[in-house]
Amino acid sequence: MHEIVASAKQLAQSVRELTRKHNSWFKESIPLIASENVMSPVAREVLNSDLNNRYAEGLPFKRYYQGNIYVDEIETICENLAKEVFSCKFADVRSISGTVSNMAVLMALTKPRDKMTTVALSDGGHISHAKIGATGVRGVRTFNYPFDEKNMNIDVEGAKRLIREVKPKVALFGQSVFLFPTPLKELNGVFEEVGCTTWYDAAHVLGLVAGKRFQDPLKEGVDVVSGSTHKTLPGPQHGMIISDLSKDGLETSLRRGVFPGVTSNHHLHSVAALAVTLAETKEFGEAYADQTIKDAKALGGALHERGFNVLCEHLGFTASHTIVVDVEEYGGGAKVAKALEKANIILNKNLLPWDSDPVRPSGIRIGAQELARLGMKENHMADVSELIARVVVKGEPPEKVREDVIEFKRQFTKVHYCFYEGEEAYDYPAYDGDIV
Numbered sequence: 557m558h559e560i561v562a563s564a565k566q567l568a569q570s571v572r573e574l575t576r577k578h579n580s581w582f583k584e585s586i587p588l589i590a591s592e593n594v595m596s597p598v599a600r601e602v603l604n605s606d607l608n609n610r611y612a613e614g615l616p617f618k619r620y621y622q623g624n625i626y627v628d629e630i631e632t633i634c635e636n637l638a639k640e641v642f643s644c645k646f647a648d649v650r651s652i653s654g655t656v657s658n659m660a661v662l663m664a665l666t667k668p669r670d671k672m673t674t675v676a677l678s679d680g681g682h683i684s685h686a687k688i689g690a691t692g693v694r695g696v697r698t699f700n701y702p703f704d705e706k707n708m709n710i711d712v713e714g715a716k717r718l719i720r721e722v723k724p725k726v727a728l729f730g731q732s733v734f735l736f737p738t739p740l741k742e743l744n745g746v747f748e749e750v751g752c753t754t755w756y757d758a759a760h761v762l763g764l765v766a767g768k769r770f771q772d773p774l775k776e777g778v779d780v781v782s783g784s785t786h787k788t789l790p791g792p793q794h795g796m797i798i799s800d801l802s803k804d805g806l807e808t809s810l811r812r813g814v815f816p817g818v819t820s821n822h823h824l825h826s827v828a829a830l831a832v833t834l835a836e837t838k839e840f841g842e843a844y845a846d847q848t849i850k851d852a853k854a855l856g857g858a859l860h861e862r863g864f865n866v867l868c869e870h871l872g873f874t875a876s877h878t879i880v881v882d883v884e885e886y887g888g889g890a891k892v893a894k895a896l897e898k899a900n901i902i903l904n905k906n907l908l909p910w911d912s913d914p915v916r917p918s919g920i921r922i923g924a925q926e927l928a929r930l931g932m933k934e935n936h937m938a939d940v941s942e943l944i945a946r947v948v949v950k951g952e953p954p955e956k957v958r959e960d961v962i963e964f965k966r967q968f969t970k971v972h973y974c975f976y977e978g979e980e981a982y983d984y985p986a987y988d989g990d991i992v
């Protein structure tokens with residue numbers, strides 16, 4: 557590679573152009589990554605504001621900085637909306653991502669060397685639940701629940717046995733491949749028996765819980781819930797923690813876990829965008845969650861009809877926004893995901909519970925939450941699955957299928973289930989011309 561000498565101005569201009577290319581590419585693509593979404597116009601407006609330039613530490617009206625007069629009001633609205641939308645007693649909206657929420661909860665609930673039961677990475681657990689991630693940073697020891705591969709869920713009897721045997725300080729639930737509700741009610745007696753705290757990572761399903769279309773972990777007795785605010789909850793990249801304060805001291809330890817534990821400034825523009833998203837969830841969240849799950853089930857059915865091995869057919873494929881497809885017969889997850897990317901169909905390879913080689917996943921994970929957000933209904937899932945099948949099953953050149961993806965996507969570039977419904981999802985403010 558020969559060295560290219562570019563001026564600072566040229567480099568800034570390149571970044572600008574690459575960003576615009578990215579925007580256009582996504583406008584012309586079918587977005588199927590299960591952890592992503594698009595924000596509403598009002599959320600984008602407040603995200604791209606002076607709030608991004610400011611600092612606040614601590615809690616509203618008890619700050620370490622001046623300049624927070626309006627920030628205090630925004631954060632108070634955000635917290636109150638979170639408590640209302642999730643019908644709970646406590647909400648902290650300051651953790652800046654799902655992983656940072658988890659680090660705060662780890663700090664609040666555990667000490668180094670404590671034991672925690674978790675879902676294994678290969679069964680859909682998240683990296684922050686594992687030794688190689690945030691849990692390892694805290695020095696917490698993990699023990700994985702036995703998993704029922706057929707039903708893609710925790711094995712109830714096995715989990716009971718594990719919890720009785722390990723006697724963990726904390727039992728953690730929740731997955732990144734999250735097809736069905738966790739059998740919390742079935743496990744409830746065991747937690748009391750061993751006296752552990754229960755924690756549910758709702759990163760993926762937070763919007764479905766808010767929309768009352770997935771299990772409500774707090775109502776099912778969980779002590780603490782953490783989550784990301786940009787997956788099925790279609791907000792800014794941020795995090796939150798909610799609780800009914802079922803145990804003494806939880807409020808103080810969770811607050812301290814977030815600050816001074818794992819954050820200082822908490823991204824005030826994101827708090828404002830989250831507040832707007834929660835207000836929109838209060839208004840449109842049930843309809844949105846409903847359509848998301850209908851689309852996911854319909855997509856599972858449509859792919860199955862086209863010969864794909866969609867997991868859990870006997871359970872209707874999914875009860876969430878996500879479906880999982882075993883694509884080993886088409887060369888595995890990596891090959892399939894790369895071919896589809898060339899056709900502007902964006903999804904990711906995924907390990908399946910029976911995969912023996914962790915770097916060669918045999919599955920793909922597909923989320924329907926962004927399709928629903930862009931206005932797609934069940935009947936559009938036949939079109940989406942046909943475009944996927946043309947690349948993967950029929951072996952058509954992806955570049956050719958891409959033309960039809962672009963044509964199809966023209967109908968779906970607007971945001972729904974929000975205020976100013978029908979505004980463009982991919983248009984951002986820009987100055988004309990090159991940098992001068």
Ligand SMILES: *Cc1c(COP(=O)(O)O)cnc(C)c1O
Pocket residue numbers: 591653654655656658681682684730731732757758759760784785794795
């Ligand atoms: C996505 C995810 C996270 C991490 O969220 P970030 O906001 O990306 O840090 C944590 N837990 C689970 C289960 C997730 O799926």
